[in-house]
Amino acid sequence: MKRRIKKIDYHNKKYSNPFFQQRRKKRVRRLDWSFLWRKKIITLSIWLIIIGLGWLFFFSNVFKINTISVEGTQKISSGEIEGLVWDQTKEKRFLFGQQNNLFLFKKNQFIKNLKERYTFDTLEVDKKMPGNLIINVREKSYAFIWRENDKYYYCDIDGYVIDEINPLEIKGKKYPLIENQGQGKLRDIEIDIEKKYIDYIMDLFNNLKGNAQYPIEKFILDNEADTVKLQIAGGPQVFFNINEDQNKQIEKLNIIKDEKLKDDFNKKFYIDLRYGDRVYYR
Missing domain, CATH: 3.40.50.11690 (Cell division protein FtsQ/DivIB)
Structure with missing residues (x-):
């Protein structure tokens, strides 16, 4: 009985060097850590930008209301209207904000309060950067x-x-x-x-x-x-x-x-x- 000889397929044979495999694993670990750190830095930078812009727009003095212009008054004192604005700027908005900020000033609340005191044909309130509030009115005529x-x-x-x-x-x-x-x-x-x-x-x-x-x-x-x-x-x-x-x-x-x-x-x-x-x- 002849002994069967097993044929070796050299093409499918895998050769590997344990030394190079270890280096490759270390390289992958380094790449993973580098990616995570970059991601954390980018995320932190985005949050810092958001916080910085939030402070700039809502809490800094850049957009603080400092000028009030009242146009179109005839019988109503423009000083009385300005006084109503300054009174409202002392009120809080949200947790830490205040309405002396141009973005936090509640325009609809002011218009409602003004209409409870006076009557107008038209009433417009515009915000003009960086800290100007313009109130344009046309009073109703006496009848x-x-x-x-x-x-x-x-x-x-x-x-x-x-x-x-x-x-x-x-x-x-x-x-x-x-x-x-x-x-x-x-x-x-x-x-x-x-x-x-x-x-x-x-x-x-x-x-x-x-x-x-x-x-x-x-x-x-x-x-x-x-x-x-x-x-x-x-x-x-x-x-x-x-x-x-x-x-x-x-x-x-x-x-x-x-x-x-x-x-x-x-x-x-x-x-x-x-x-x-x-x-x-x-």
């Missing part, structure tokens, strides 16, 4: 004077109070005077009244303004529904129905004055035009 509880107020066309005034400072008849003789209507800076009453009085004021026959002293609102009372200077009160055509009621007033009352017109206490074609007077 009428409201009298309640012996106090007088300039109001806009929507019924918002603009200013309280001394009655001695009221000059001429540029604005209609509306006297409230009913329940109190003043709510903070707003007159709690349906807009249709204001609109009716403004139309009536414009229709009769400059009419020598009916010099306007004031308009009166009381607890009578749908009624506006016109006090003629040196004459009677005239009652108007705000749901009826104004021009027709003025025409009835002209007829009763010219054709019936004549010289006795100013001696009457009231003339009531509220009921269709009928006119009542006393």
